[in-house]
Amino acid sequence: MSPAGAQPSTQVRRDTVQGSSLAAKPGAVSSRNSQSGAEIADVIAEHVAVNADSRHSRAVPEECMSVIDPGAENAQPFDQGAQDPDLASLLGQILITRGMLSEQQLQFALSEQRERGGRIGQILVENRFIDGGQLAEVLAYQFDMMRFDVGMEPPSPEALLHLPADFCREAGVVPLRAEEQDVLVGTCDPTDSSVQQRVVAMLTGHNVSWAVITDADLTQALRLYDADTAIGESGMPDSGAPARAQQTVVADTEDIRRQVSLKPAVRLVNELIEVALREGASDIHAEPEFDHSLVRLRIDGELRHILRISMPAHNMLIGRAKLLAGLDLGRRAEPQDGHFSAVAGEKQVAVRVSVLPVVGGESLVLRLVAEDGELPSFPSLGLSDDVAHTLRTVLDRPQGLLLLTGPTGAGKSQTMYAALGRLLRRSLNIVTIEDPVERNVPGFKQIQIDERSGIGFADAFRSVLRHDPDVIMVAEVRDLETARIATQAATNGHLVLATMHTNDAIAAIPRLRAMGLETYMIATGLTAVYAQRLYRPSCTHCGEMRPIEARLREMLKGLLGREDVPEQEFHGIGCPQCAFTGYGDRRAVGEIFVLDENAQRLIYEDADADALREYATGTGMVSLREAAAQKLAEGVTTAVEVMRVGTAS
Numbered sequence: 233m234s235p236a237g238a239q240p241s242t243q244v245r246r247d248t249v250q251g252s253s254l255a256a257k258p259g260a261v262s263s264r265n266s267q268s269g270a271e272i273a274d275v276i277a278e279h280v281a282v283n284a285d286s287r288h289s290r291a292v293p294e295e296c297m298s299v300i301d302p303g304a305e306n307a308q309p310f311d312q313g314a315q316d317p318d319l320a321s322l323l324g325q326i327l328i329t330r331g332m333l334s335e336q337q338l339q340f341a342l343s344e345q346r347e348r349g350g351r352i353g354q355i356l357v358e359n360r361f362i363d364g365g366q367l368a369e370v371l372a373y374q375f376d377m378m379r380f381d382v383g384m385e386p387p388s389p390e391a392l393l394h395l396p397a398d399f400c401r402e403a404g405v406v407p408l409r410a411e412e413q414d415v416l417v418g419t420c421d422p423t424d425s426s427v428q429q430r431v432v433a434m435l436t437g438h439n440v441s442w443a444v445i446t447d448a449d450l451t452q453a454l455r456l457y458d459a460d461t462a463i464g465e466s467g468m469p470d471s472g473a474p475a476r477a478q479q480t481v482v483a484d485t486e487d488i489r490r491q492v493s494l495k496p497a498v499r500l501v502n503e504l505i506e507v508a509l510r511e512g513a514s515d516i517h518a519e520p521e522f523d524h525s526l527v528r529l530r531i532d533g534e535l536r537h538i539l540r541i542s543m544p545a546h547n548m549l550i551g552r553a554k555l556l557a558g559l560d561l562g563r564r565a566e567p568q569d570g571h572f573s574a575v576a577g578e579k580q581v582a583v584r585v586s587v588l589p590v591v592g593g594e595s596l597v598l599r600l601v602a603e604d605g606e607l608p609s610f611p612s613l614g615l616s617d618d619v620a621h622t623l624r625t626v627l628d629r630p631q632g633l634l635l636l637t638g639p640t641g642a643g644k645s646q647t648m649y650a651a652l653g654r655l656l657r658r659s660l661n662i663v664t665i666e667d668p669v670e671r672n673v674p675g676f677k678q679i680q681i682d683e684r685s686g687i688g689f690a691d692a693f694r695s696v697l698r699h700d701p702d703v704i705m706v707a708e709v710r711d712l713e714t715a716r717i718a719t720q721a722a723t724n725g726h727l728v729l730a731t732m733h734t735n736d737a738i739a740a741i742p743r744l745r746a747m748g749l750e751t752y753m754i755a756t757g758l759t760a761v762y763a764q765r766l767y768r769p770s771c772t773h774c775g776e777m778r779p780i781e782a783r784l785r786e787m788l789k790g791l792l793g794r795e796d797v798p799e800q801e802f803h804g805i806g807c808p809q810c811a812f813t814g815y816g817d818r819r820a821v822g823e824i825f826v827l828d829e830n831a832q833r834l835i836y837e838d839a840d841a842d843a844l845r846e847y848a849t850g851t852g853m854v855s856l857r858e859a860a861a862q863k864l865a866e867g868v869t870t871a872v873e874v875m876r877v878g879t880a881s
C-alpha cells in the first residue's frame with residue numbers, strides 16, 4: 233500500500249475510514265461510537281459524493297484492495313499461499329483449499345471475468361461450479377461476517393423500515409434486524425465497500441453490522457417491501473382542517489408517498505391498530521423523543537408505553553397515517569386533522585388522525601372509535617353467572633349509582649358498554665359523558681368532554697340533567713363535584729353508571745369519603761360497586777393438568793389466607809392456536825358489593841374498609857382473589873395467573 237501522504241486527499245481520508253472501521257473489523261462498522269465519528273461522517277459524506285457516479289461498478293480492484301489488505305497483514309489463513317494478491321484469486325484459493333473448486337474451474341472463471349467483468353463469485357455460481365449458499369458462506373468467512381439465511385429467518389418489518397426498497401434493490405443490500413441503534417444489514421457482495429459506506433452514511437447514528445446473503449435471499453427479502461392494501465384508502469381531511477396551500481408542497485412528496493406505500497409502513501399502521509383494539513385502547517400516540525419515537529396506547533384513560541421505534545419508522549408511520557387520511561404529506565409545519573376507516577378482524581373502526589408539529593418532528597395521535605358490531609354481554613366478557621345476575625338486578629332498578637372500578641387495563645369500559653347494552657333494550661333515554669368516546673352506539677346520546685375548552689365531567693353532567701335522561705353514564709368520577717352531582721342524580725330518579733380507579737369494590741367507599749363527599753350522600757346514593765380484573769384462561773388446545781410448584785402454592789396460601797389451595801393447574805404448553813403463549817383471550821373476573829340497609833348503617837357509622845369488607849364477605853360477596861382462585865380450581869387457568877390478578881393494583 234502506498235504511503236498515505238502520497239495519495240490525493242480524498243483517497244487518504246477514505247483509507248482512514250477503512251483502516252479505522254471497515255477493514256479493522258468488517259463485521260461491525262460504527263459511525264457513532266468511534267472516537268473520530270465526526271471525521272468519519274465527513275469522509276463518508278465526501279465519499280458518497282465521490283462514488284455517486286460509480287455506484288453500479290462493483291468490485292473495483294482498488295476498492296477491494298484497500299479492504300482486503302489489512303486482513304492479509306493480519307495473516308488470514310488462506311492468503312499466505314495465494315500466488316496472486318487479487319481478491320478474486322483469494323476467494324478462489326479459499327474455495328480450492330476447501331475442496332469446493334478445482335484450479336481449472338478457477339482459471340476458467342478468471343478468464344471469463346477478464347473478458348466480461350463482473351464479480352468472480354457470481355461467475356462461479358453462474359457456471360454452477362459452486363452454489364449461492366456456498367459462495368455466501370465463503371464470503372462470510374473471508375470478510376469475518378455473519379452468514380444470514382433469509383429463508384430461515386425473514387427480515388423484521390421494523391428492520392426493513394431503515395432503508396428504502398429502491399436503494400436496497402440497486403445496492404444489493406437489505407436490513408435484516410434492528411434493535412435500538414443496532415442494525416444488521418445483509419449484503420450480497422461484501423467486497424463492495426462503497427455500498428457499505430453509503431449504507432453507513434444513510435444510517436448515521438446507528439451501529440451497522442454486516443451479514444452475507446445470497447442473491448436469492450435478497451430477492452426473497454425485497455418481496456417483503458411490496459405494498460399491500462389491507463386498509464382502504466378512503467380517507468378525507470376533516471372539513472375543519474386548514475385549507476391546503478399548494479405552494480408549500482415540497483419536492484419530495486412523491487418520494488414520501490412511495491415510501492409510505494411500502495409494506496413495512498402499511499404493516500406498522502395495521503399492526504398498531506390491531507394491537508390497540510386487542511388491548512381495548514382508545515388512542516395511539518407516537519411522538520419523537522431524542523433520536524427515536526415513543527409509541528403509546530391510551531387504555532382506560534391512561535397512556536401506556538408499548539413500543540420504541542426509530543425516527544425513519546416514525547416518519548413512515550406519520551406519512552402512512554397522513555396518506556390514509558388524505559392529508560398533505562409535504563406539509564410538516566402545521567397541525568392537520570383527518571380520518572379514515574380501518575377494518576381489523578371483524579371490527580370496523582373510525583380512525584381520527586391528528587398530526588401536530590413538535591420539537592424534533594411531528595407528533596401523531598390516532599383515535600379509534602368502534603363503528604359497529606354488537607355490544608358485549610356479561611357472559612361474553614366472562615363474568616360468572618352469579619355476578620352477572622347481581623349486576624342485572626342493580627341495572628333493573630329505576631334509580632341509583634353503580635360504580636365500576638379497577639385499575640387501568642381491567643376492561644372496565646367493555647363491561648360498561650355491556651351494562652348500557654342491557655339498558656338500551658328497555659328504550660330508555662341514555663346519555664353518556666365520555667373521554668374519549670370509545671365506541672359509537674346508535675341509541676345513545678354520547679358527549680365527548682373537552683377539558684381544554686373548560687367542559688369537564690361536572691359541567692357536561694349538569695347540561696345532561698336538563699336533557700331529561702333516564703340513564704347517565706359518566707366515564708370517570710375523578711373529583712368531588714362530579715361525585716356529588718352523580719349521587720344527587722342517583723337519588724332523583726336517574727340511574728347513574730360511572731367508573732372509578734380503585735383496587736377493589738369496598739375501596740370505593742373510603743375513596744368517595746376522601747374526595748369530600750358527605751357520608752349521607754354515599755349511603756343514600758350508592759347502590760353497588762363492582763370491581764373487575766382481566767385474567768387469561770389457559771389455551772384449551774394445548775392445555776394439560778400439572779402439579780403446581782410448591783413455592784407457588786405457598787404464595788397462593790398467603791394471597792388467599794387459607795391452607796386448602798389446589799394442587800393442580802391447567803397449563804398451556806403453547807401451540808399455534810395460542811401463538812405459543814399457552815393462554816387464550818382475556819376474560820373478566822369481578823366482585824360486586826350491593827349496599828343493603830346494614831351496609832348503609834355501617835357507612836353512616838363511618839366504618840372503615842376492613843369492617844365493610846368483613847360485612848360484605850360475611851353476606852356472601854366472593855372477593856376478586858377468590859373469584860380468580862375459583863378459575864384455578866375449575867381447571868381454567870394457572871396459579872401464576874391467579875397471583876398476577878390477585879396482586880394487580
Ligand SMILES: [Zn+2]
Pocket residue numbers: 771772773774775804805806807808809810811812814815
Ligand atoms: Zn395453545
